[in-house]
Amino acid sequence: MLQEISNTMHKKPKLRLVALLTAPILWLVVAYLGALATLLVAAFFTIDSFTGNVIQTFNLGNFHDMFTDAAYKNVVLRTVGIALLVTVVCTVLAIPMAFYMAKIAKPRSQKILVALILTPLWASYLVKIYAWRTMLEPGNGVLDWLLGPLGFSSPGFGGPAIIIGLSYLWLPYMILPIYAGLERLPNNLLDASGDLGAHNWHTFRRIVLPLIFPSLVAGSMFTFSLSLGDYITATIIGGKLQMLGNVVYQNFSINLPFAATIATIPVTIMAIYLWMVRRTGALASL
Amino acid sequence: MTISRNARLILAALLGVGLAFIYVPLTVVVINSFNSSRTFSWPPSELTTKWWAKAIENTGVREALKWSILAGLSATAIALLLGTALAFAVSRYDFFGREVISLLVVLPISLPGVVTGIALNNAFTKQLGMSTGLLTVVIGHATFCIVVVYNNAVARLRRMGTSLQEASMDLGANGITTFRLITLPNMASALFAGGLLAFGLSFDEIVVTTFTAGPGIQTLPIWIYNNLFRPNQAPIVNVVAATLVFLSIVPIYLSQRLSSDSSTGGRF
Numbered sequence: 001m002l003q004e005i006s007n008t009m010h011k012k013p014k015l016r017l018v019a020l021l022t023a024p025i026l027w028l029v030v031a032y033l034g035a036l037a038t039l040l041v042a043a044f045f046t047i048d049s050f051t052g053n054v055i056q057t058f059n060l061g062n063f064h065d066m067f068t069d070a071a072y073k074n075v076v077l078r079t080v081g082i083a084l085l086v087t088v089v090c091t092v093l094a095i096p097m098a099f100y101m102a103k104i105a106k107p108r109s110q111k112i113l114v115a116l117i118l119t120p121l122w123a124s125y126l127v128k129i130y131a132w133r134t135m136l137e138p139g140n141g142v143l144d145w146l147l148g149p150l151g152f153s154s155p156g157f158g159g160p161a162i163i164i165g166l167s168y169l170w171l172p173y174m175i176l177p178i179y180a181g182l183e184r185l186p187n188n189l190l191d192a193s194g195d196l197g198a199h200n201w202h203t204f205r206r207i208v209l210p211l212i213f214p215s216l217v218a219g220s221m222f223t224f225s226l227s228l229g230d231y232i233t234a235t236i237i238g239g240k241l242q243m244l245g246n247v248v249y250q251n252f253s254i255n256l257p258f259a260a261t262i263a264t265i266p267v268t269i270m271a272i273y274l275w276m277v278r279r280t281g282a283l284a285s286l
Numbered sequence: 287m288t289i290s291r292n293a294r295l296i297l298a299a300l301l302g303v304g305l306a307f308i309y310v311p312l313t314v315v316v317i318n319s320f321n322s323s324r325t326f327s328w329p330p331s332e333l334t335t336k337w338w339a340k341a342i343e344n345t346g347v348r349e350a351l352k353w354s355i356l357a358g359l360s361a362t363a364i365a366l367l368l369g370t371a372l373a374f375a376v377s378r379y380d381f382f383g384r385e386v387i388s389l390l391v392v393l394p395i396s397l398p399g400v401v402t403g404i405a406l407n408n409a410f411t412k413q414l415g416m417s418t419g420l421l422t423v424v425i426g427h428a429t430f431c432i433v434v435v436y437n438n439a440v441a442r443l444r445r446m447g448t449s450l451q452e453a454s455m456d457l458g459a460n461g462i463t464t465f466r467l468i469t470l471p472n473m474a475s476a477l478f479a480g481g482l483l484a485f486g487l488s489f490d491e492i493v494v495t496t497f498t499a500g501p502g503i504q505t506l507p508i509w510i511y512n513n514l515f516r517p518n519q520a521p522i523v524n525v526v527a528a529t530l531v532f533l534s535i536v537p538i539y540l541s542q543r544l545s546s547d548s549s550t551g552g553r554f
Binding site: 003005006007009010013016017020021023024027028029031032033034035036038039042054093094096097099100101103104111113115116117118119120121122123124125126127128130131132133134135137140141142145146168171172175190200225228229230231232236245248249252256259260263266267270 | 289290293294296297298300301304305307308309310311312314315318326327328329367368369371372374375379381390391393394396397398399400401402404405406407408409412413425428429432460461462486490492493497506507510511514523527530531533534535536537538542
């Protein structure tokens with residue numbers, strides 16, 4: 001019996017392909033894309049303000065509300081601003097760390113350093129943000145205790161806290177691609193630049209930076225996109241500050257069509273970002 | 287190398303600062319789990335292990351851990367099957383739409399979790415009339431876990447090539463025997479790495495879970511989130527948090543032991 005199936009399968013590659021593809025395609029296209037499409041369609045519906053039921057007639061009312069209300073414009077700008085700042089913070093922190101790991105550390109310590117960067121990726125997301133709650137707690141938090149004697153104080157909960165928290169969460173996602181990019185960068189390029197009289201900084205700016213640009217873009221896709229949709233961090237350490245995700249979350253139970261409308265914003269921004277990344281050609285050379 | 291001594295020192299210092307930034311908060315979490323004070327106070331005036339004993343007895347935590355493991359194992363099993371099948375199809379066959387597959391699998395982790403979450407909740411409860419529970423959580427988790435298994439499997443299949451399978455078939459083994467004795471053993475470590483990563487993703491997931499779990503199920507992240515703002519639960523939350531910090535060493539240790547092509551776990 002098994003033998004027969006095996007023989008038939010072997011003779012008919014088309015049949016094998018169908019057997020391999022059916023389940024995953026059903027799952028991803030029908031279940032997942034289907035759900036996304038249904039949500040997108042719901043963005044064009046409205047709800048009955050009295051009963052709260054969804055009225056399934058096509059209209060652009062939600063989009064009109066979203067684009068005319070200044071409050072939503074502010075949330076969008078704030079969220080994009082935070083995502084960009086997080087990306088910058090992660091990049092600035094990651095480059096020297098990755099450079100030391102890839103070009104200066106000895107092979108043995110290199111391995112340990114990579115493990116040290118990877119470990120926090122496996123530590124729970126919530127635990128990390130919870131940790132920053134205890135760090136940032138105004139008055140009796142750890143930051144005040146550590147930096148108080150130096151004259152600094154915790155920024156408390158709010159925008160800066162969100163930027164610190166998100167940078168903390170996504171930093172390893174920026175370090176690892178840059179590290180991989182630097183490892184591939186031949187050392188003799190640096191030597192050649194030095195021999196030709198360039199200083200460290202000059203070599204970095206003219207040789208290293210252009211060559212690791214694809215890695216920076218790869219890292220930024222994590223730091224930017226993961227920050228863009230986040231709402232848990234804002235809830236835990238953001239004080240009263242809201243990000244796009246919070247608005248989607250709050251509208252979800254009271255007005256699903258409007259939540260769906262808001263949800264199109266991060267998706268559209270990500271699509272534009274991916275399109276720009278493609279145009280730079282950074283993805284092809286990864 | 288032409289890097290000057292000063293530059294090396296500066297870079298080493300920056301690396302140290304970065305590592306401190308990463309590890310100080312995690313250390314605080316661990317120390318805090320031994321903090322004898324019931325409400326948060328830093329620095330701890332006295333250290334104790336009594337909260338650890340209390341947390342082990344806590345039924346809410348045990349129940350949440352059970353759900354997390356159950357959901358994680360189920361989602362990982364589905365992701366292993368679907369991800370591997372897809373990887374074989376993409377790397378061994380040519381078909382219409384093949385290039386789109388890699389985009390399709392990565393979509394569930396690229397889009398914000400809140401978007402995936404409300405889309406699935408809407409589809410399950412409003413369109414299909416299902417009630418939320420373990421099944422919906424597993425479906426949600428498996429959807430974004432497929433990609434990590436797929437990435438690991440595709441990378442391994444590309445490296446393996448087809449010559450070993452061809453040799454096996456030439457020597458008279460049929461498709462099933464070849465798969466059992468040649469293909470599967472050669473892929474085992476890649477599938478293990480992918481499965482480990484899938485379980486890790488599922489175990490830590492909170493956003494999609496929020497929208498697919500319903501009131502009956504609390505996974506560990508949901509339990510933490512629900513108890514985060516309850517002051518009298520703080521000591522137990524601290525212990526659970528510290529445990530999760532310790533547990534993060536396990537997968538790193540395992541992947542270092544395997545030290546395969548996926549030292550970064552196939553994320554990059």
